[in-house]
Amino acid sequence: MNEITSSNGRLYGVGLGPGDPELVTIKAAKIIAAVPVVAYFAKQGARGKARAILDRWLPGTCLQLPLLYPLTTETHFCDPAYVRELRGFYADAEAAIATHLLAGRDVALVCEGDPLFYGSFMHLYVRLKDRFRVEIVPGVTGMSGCWSAAKAPMAWGDDVLSVLPGTLGHAALVRHLGAADAVVIIKIGANLAKIRAAIVEAGRLSSAIYVEHGTSEAENIVLLAAKTDDHAPYFSSILIPGQGRRP
């Protein structure tokens, strides 16, 4: 840690919140306005969710460094070719950011939500943290944005809240749905039919809320039981609020 050269730039991992540009923190907006380089993740051919939030706060003068994912998020992680390709992507992104840091330029790597909560930022953080000074700026998570938009008080008193990736298998979903008082299921996409079956089996369908594009203009919130199809974007979520003690 002591060998980190102070003439190098500093890396900021900046959370941008759930989607509404006004839900960016004051600290994040100040850093974005001050740094010479802003890096963000996006899919090939798309602007990216982070970039959409960023538009409001990005000064015209800063250098933008898009980091373009090689594949969609729904390719199966067990495919070795996919893992190899992702590894190459992170190595390229690491090199692109390190070039600026070594030249003494601060870099803000922004991401939607919170940087250390299921964020791609973490993959670059572990690759860069031993060579450069890093500061992390937490953000409002996507799940906070969703339960606020749904006006669903999520966890009370002694409630246990579990966050479950929808990529888990049916049996694991049922087990965790039965063990927790409050549940947030993320990464829905093509997993919705499996997730719905697990929620029904765990006896929790009646309180499950489906949220699509929470806090953005395309926001759509319905009871899961009232959603008749199994089409869902990957970044939608399902909320099952806790019912803990309340005087």
Next chain:
Amino acid sequence: MNEITSSNGRLYGVGLGPGDPELVTIKAAKIIAAVPVVAYFAKQGARGKARAILDRWLPGTCLQLPLLYPLTTETHFCDPAYVRELRGFYADAEAAIATHLLAGRDVALVCEGDPLFYGSFMHLYVRLKDRFRVEIVPGVTGMSGCWSAAKAPMAWGDDVLSVLPGTLGHAALVRHLGAADAVVIIKIGANLAKIRAAIVEAGRLSSAIYVEHGTSEAENIVLLAAKTDDHAPYFSSILIPGQGRRP
């Protein structure tokens, strides 16, 4: 819902984030600057954590409405006298806020962290939501503030993350510690010895991080194994990061 009178004021439930005043969202700061009444929870004789964050953003002209808890947070919830007293407190707070709303004044009820995540705001929300228009502004949670301060990537890929109140019994803590990949334990205080024993029994001591006053000036972050005493404030937390897939 259609009967809510539009001449009444609007209630805003506003999350202020984990402690650093710069981690307030732009939306929250704008609402606080605009409303005529700002209400906040505090203990008798103390300024309150929310009020401390608020100081930076509160205009001198607005009316401040402190809502003073009757007792400390560590009295046992099973005590019927405590439940009765809390119920009276929430009824009084509801009446105080409703008076302003009925007079057409908007009220921002602010709280540290996120309003719908173990927040006292929820107890007033459920009492006021059918009579008044309510808007919820999510905030950065205390746990996001803590893991960012600790620079601990918390949840990766298919990790399950569980939030456990330290008020749970030993057996429940051990069970949940064994079932989740990433764990955040909140509400530590006098529960620390019990929590530590459960973490040891679940075989997770080596990766447990103790965080006190995350993102504030009094911040203190140590490995739990290196913390030799069992003194802890109620609002400290313990983080056990996930170790999920990473290319």
